[in-house]
Amino acid sequence: MEYNFGEIEKRWQQYWIEHQTYKVTEDPSKPKYYVLDMFPYPSGAGLHVGHPLGYIASDIFSRYKRLQGFNVLHPMGYDAFGLPAEQYAIQTGQHPAITTQKNIARYREQLDKIGFSFDWSREIQTCDPKYYKWTQWAFIRMFHSYYDNQLKKARPISELVEQFSRQGTSGLNVACTEPLEFTAEEWNSKSEKEQQQILMNYRIAYLGDTMVNWCPQLGTVLANDEVSEGVSIRGGYPVEQKKMRQWCLRVSAYAQRLLDGLETIEWTDSLKDTQRNWIGRSEGAIIRFNTSNGSSFDIFTTRADTIFGVTFMVLAPESELVGQLTTDEYREAVQAYIEKTKKKTERERIADKSVSGVFSGAYAIHPFTGEKLPIWISDYVLAGYGTGAIMAVPAHDSRDYAFAKHFDLPIVPLIEGCDVSEESFDAKEGIMTNSGFLNGLTVEEAIPRAIDEIQNRGLGYRKVNYRLRDAIFSRQRYWGEPFPIYYKDGMPYTLDEGELPLELPEVDKFLPTETGEPPLGRAKNWKTKDGYPLELNTMPGFAGSSAYYLRYMDPHNDEALVSKNADEYWRNVDLYVGGTEHATGHLIYSRFWDKFLFDLGVSCEEEPFKKLVNQGMIQGRSNFVYRVKGTNTFVSFNLKDKYDVTPIHVDVNIVHNDVLDIEAFRNWNPEYKTAEFILEDGKYICGWAVEKMSKSMFNVVNPDDIVESYGADTLRLYEMFLGPLEQSKPWDTNGIDGVYRFLRRFWNLFFEGNKLALQDSEPTRDELKSIHKLIKKVTSDIETFSFNTAVSAFMICANELSSLKCRNRSVLTDFVICLSPFAPHISEELWHLMGNETSVCDAVWPSFDESYLKEDVFTYSISFNGKSRFTLDFQADATREQIEAAVLAHPNSQKWLEGKSPKKIIIVPKKIVNVVI
């Protein structure tokens, strides 16, 4: 009987819909397992063959867990707000909602063809008001919360207000933008507006004046993870630094918990490392320096031990200290320098490695020696890190060194025997010298000793600093969640939770207003709250994706983000599958958001994603034809060196196993209608290269086309067979025939002519051995995500059973169940043909029996001095003496022993005998 995948796949996809096979509900009688994919942004280009890689892997795992008796939650949805739909709207006038819905429909159509076990009744779209109601709700809660450093959790802001009115800021230990001090009387005598301004300093969602990444082309600010090398990730437009009043999330308050949480989850070490670097914890000290005019300022350093090597100070150009410290004499030069650095874009600043700076005219006083230290201003010091000011130790910091050399400032070495004539000595090792009370100590000892001394003298204190910045949460765009915020007397207030969702209004154009307000400023019927104006910014892309995994647990609940009941059953994601590109964006924000919800008691787990697997990127594999210059003649790959040729990209879909379909090529482009070919062996062979998968390279392979010609099961198996899941690899349709042949061979195991031909007899020992070997291998391969070797195991077993002429019902039943997570359609078909009434999804994963895997006879490899020479068979119960005797008695042994007697004989059970001579 023919393996008609088209018919089979259609039939069972229909069956699964009709029987709601993949619908799940909370079932306390079963253990839960939550498998989640990073939901896609539905782009206009549709899915290419790389996108489903992770979905197939997670689908295999979900189906496997289900067969093992778990109640598996495996949902899918769309991250539907975002820039491309809005850019498209600006160009075409088509409403982003329409574009998005169209793209979603296309995605769904493509996904459906691959046979995923998603519970689509739980589908969410982040642009759906019913969904973003809860994004807005969480924002309101963040607005009304502050972070208590003592309790290490978020608390209602009302508690802070109460504390202010009772005791002011005394004894306060909370996360804030800048430390403030006031008494209860002062607080109580402030106006409503003044109090609101002060509270902004503490809210977890707050309005702050911060340096932001401003992208003029996109007309919006961007988060740090949306910018790379000075250009926007989406679109690649230049980004500049600008000070703006923006909504921010106090992610930095959670820095330590985000760091500590990494210890409790199963992520790869490299991803944890990336997050650790991004959080960037560094231990050091804040040291106060007095200036010659009587004021003072703080610096942060991790090298307090180098305090005696400070020869000058440097301020960031953006620092507020610049204005306070600069003397009148130098004011003009400083102003000019600041103007110059401001003009540079982020990108230019990165590219420009040259040293620049200007003297402020002011001096700091060295806290130990009383020496006068000139204060400089330079853009190598960042306003956003530490205090925006540093103590420069040119002998032991390469940047300070470069600066000192350039401006001819003194360099004082502090480590015995170090040579700083050519470069600084940055290593944290050696014995201190020229360092007063630190002399003779190692660097390791000197750091804490120096900080102790500084603390004792009241010059500063120990401080842990984090690189992690607060997230900038405003976007000057249309296609995002509106803020549930209105302004009264210039201060923001939240809408009542009962007024949510605050829906996105209609606008006539998706561009900023003439007065430079965001697009929402155009809304005619935009609601006002009791006559007060609403916030015109919208939320960024990561807002909707930060807590979506919670919403899948209870997607239709209008009363809560997630019910207590559903949350306590599903808890958190057991397996999260997605790309590494979200390592510092989504995966930080999600963890932050979840920790906040955990503090509120909404989420019962402190980490959202227990185990995380990163699938590799699928790159494109481009094909080339070679046109002889100045002609319309194309020469085959191996003959091209004899001609002067230009390589031209050719659509990979008209090339099979690197052989060009000449007819299709002539029809591909009118230019090639009359093309001539110089063939080899009657074929035109194309060249190839690995490139990014993109339309312009003509190397995009569409999953629909593969499903059309080979079937979804073949696509699924082949994507897994291509290589290790985590590894990046090019898509190469060559080779797909291998898994396709396997499926047909497997299919044929069941049939004699057109009839199902199964036998109910006892399986033979060889059949049992083969199938139990498969069960063992596939079980362990799925557990370790080695899907590529699992596919090989299927092929091996099918070949073995085929040569054994196995028709045994129980053996083939186990095979079908094992294969069903990988190739659900063919498995479902065979499962039903074998007389089962229910879906193969509800079968039970077979267990393997080691006793069938036992060998009677083992083939030993006999080595002499580690070099393998011949093989010998031994019974499993052969004794050491028997083996030794047999080896030495073997005629070949004489040859390798060369008359000498062995020093030692090493026997590795069941495998190796090594004779050491």
Place this chain on the structure above:
RNA sequence: GCUCGGAUGGUGGAAUGGUAGACACGCAAGACUUAAAAUCUUGUGACCAUUACGGUUGUGCGGGUUCAAGUCCCGCUCCGAGUACCA
């Protein structure tokens, strides 16, 4: 610069320190066919032999540990990813 990966046939890739190259593609030969496709069988790292069920060599390079190293250790080379004046 720093951090983390990786390097194995013509290709994708297998190998708890124990017969390197599983499995698959491709290629070659054969069977079936008027023929082609499909299918099946056999072979396939390189080199030397071919009377053999033979020998030599071989996992980016150079050392080391071990009876035994693709795998562990030290020192390089190249490639990829992330990050970057973070004091």
